[in-house]
Amino acid sequence: MSLFTDASRYIPGGVNSPVRAFRSVGGEPLFIERASGAHIFAADGRQYIDYVGSWGPMILGHAHPDVIRVVQERAALGLSFGAPTQIETRLAQKVCELMPSIELVRMVSSGTEATMSAIRLARGFTGRSKIVKFEGCYHGHSDSLLVKAGSGALTLGVPTSPGVPPELAAHTITLAYNDIAQVQQTFTDMGREIACVIVEPIAGNMNCVPPVPGFLEALRALCDRHDSVLIFDEVMTGFRVALGGAQQLYGIKPDLTTLGKIIGGGMPVGAFGGKREIMQQIAPLGPVYQAGTLSGNPVAMAAGLATLEAISAPSFHAALAERTNQLIEGLSLAARTANVPFSTNHVCGMFGLFFTDKAPVRYFREVMACNVERFNRFFHAMLDEGVYLAPSAYEAGFVSSAHDANLIESTVKAARAAFSRI
Ligand SMILES: Cc1ncc(COP(=O)(O)O)c(C=O)c1O
Numbered sequence: 170m171s172l173f174t175d176a177s178r179y180i181p182g183g184v185n186s187p188v189r190a191f192r193s194v195g196g197e198p199l200f201i202e203r204a205s206g207a208h209i210f211a212a213d214g215r216q217y218i219d220y221v222g223s224w225g226p227m228i229l230g231h232a233h234p235d236v237i238r239v240v241q242e243r244a245a246l247g248l249s250f251g252a253p254t255q256i257e258t259r260l261a262q263k264v265c266e267l268m269p270s271i272e273l274v275r276m277v278s279s280g281t282e283a284t285m286s287a288i289r290l291a292r293g294f295t296g297r298s299k300i301v302k303f304e305g306c307y308h309g310h311s312d313s314l315l316v317k318a319g320s321g322a323l324t325l326g327v328p329t330s331p332g333v334p335p336e337l338a339a340h341t342i343t344l345a346y347n348d349i350a351q352v353q354q355t356f357t358d359m360g361r362e363i364a365c366v367i368v369e370p371i372a373g374n375m376n377c378v379p380p381v382p383g384f385l386e387a388l389r390a391l392c393d394r395h396d397s398v399l400i401f402d403e404v405m406t407g408f409r410v411a412l413g414g415a416q417q418l419y420g421i422k423p424d425l426t427t428l429g430k431i432i433g434g435g436m437p438v439g440a441f442g443g444k445r446e447i448m449q450q451i452a453p454l455g456p457v458y459q460a461g462t463l464s465g466n467p468v469a470m471a472a473g474l475a476t477l478e479a480i481s482a483p484s485f486h487a488a489l490a491e492r493t494n495q496l497i498e499g500l501s502l503a504a505r506t507a508n509v510p511f512s513t514n515h516v517c518g519m520f521g522l523f524f525t526d527k528a529p530v531r532y533f534r535e536v537m538a539c540n541v542e543r544f545n546r547f548f549h550a551m552l553d554e555g556v557y558l559a560p561s562a563y564e565a566g567f568v569s570s571a572h573d574a575n576l577i578e579s580t581v582k583a584a585r586a587a588f589s590r591i
């Protein structure tokens with residue numbers, strides 16, 4: 170019996186998160202035994218150069234010695250106390266230093282919790298119910314946000330999930346990412362009802378789509394004019410596209426920021442934070458309730474802090490951007506040589522690959538027009554060549570500091586072979 174068949178006897182679909190299941194690319198998911206640096210080692214005995222990086226957290230590569238050491242040290246002191254610890258203060262301080270828009274920050278255990286709590290806080294603060302999100306953006310799986318969502322929901326063809334009460338979904342207004350005029354019109358029509366706008370400042374759950382010039386600026390201006398809360402969901406982009414996240418890169422200050430992935434260095438951590446005035450509405454300071462038995466878990470805080478300290482090294486992100494450039498240039502040349510219509514987006518350590526001749530891809534409808542069948546063939550050809558990409562045409566890829574120039578060159582060599590046979 171295969172490991173996947175065995176898993177499927179006890180776990181729905183054999184996986185604990187749907188996008189892992191290889192449903193759209195076909196075949197059975199790899200079972201991973203261990204990982205080190207830029208490589209994952211599968212139970213079938215093969216090793217792969219990994220561009221999933223646990224969906225973003227592993228910016229230092231897998232099993233980075235500094236992170237593993239502090240995790241081992243902290244674990245020996247006890248796994249969880251359900252009471253304050255100094256290590257959570259230090260991580261909170263570091264987050265506030267790296268992202269100056271964050272004056273107070275609350276730790277949670279996942280990105281989903283972070284965005285769900287930020288939405289509740291924005292509604293509680295403004296006394297309004299409607300929220301604006303963008304089609305193809307994914308903000309975790311809380312009910313209000315699983316409407317026209319990206320990531321696994323899009324991959325599996327259920328962007329608006331059954332089980333979300335229609336009365337609740339009616340409060341979620343979904344607009345087209347990068348369509349400035351549409352957002353302006355929506356605010357003109359109902360600005361006084363909108364509690365918040367939540368946006369991935371670089372969309373990473375419909376492949377990788379950066380904002381067009383003026384899009385984030387327009388969101389900032391409209392939220393200011395209508396007293397709505399602007400939430401940057403930086404679960405994916407935070408600490409990745411720049412040390413201070415997309416808000417540093419584009420020079421825009423959101424009112425609230427949600428974080429996940431890198432902030433836990435591979436352990437389950439999320440966070441939401443922002444303007445003091447808004448964050449003071451959270452219990453116990455204010456009436457908006459939010460809590461968590463394992464929130465601020467000391468082992469997870471230690472992993473997160475060690476990760477943020479390591480990536481604070483001078484020119485860390487410049488080096489990451491250089492590696493990603495090398496990868497993207499190599500892949501683009503390989504596709505051109507093989508005459509395969511191919512387009513790319515990348516921002517520092519995250520990237521997107523599109524099987525289309527449209528360049529650049531900037532809108533959800535353009536993402537949806539790409540050749541998914543060709544992506545699926547490319548995915549399997551790369552797997553055969555020893556390169557592990559996200560098993561979906563709608564996910565961003567991630568480069569880590571462990572991807573050195575030689576590994577990138579090996580990846581490009583693999584792609585030359587893959588492009589020639591898709
Ligand atoms: C932008 C964004 N927001 C929120 C989430 C939800 O995070 P988590 O999977 O940790 O719940 C994700 C990833 O899943 C994400 O990419």
Ligand SMILES: N[C@H](C=O)CCC(=O)O
Pocket residue numbers: 186187188189224307320321373374405564
């Ligand atoms: N795209 C998702 C997060 O960014 C993938 C992670 C998951 O849902 O399992």
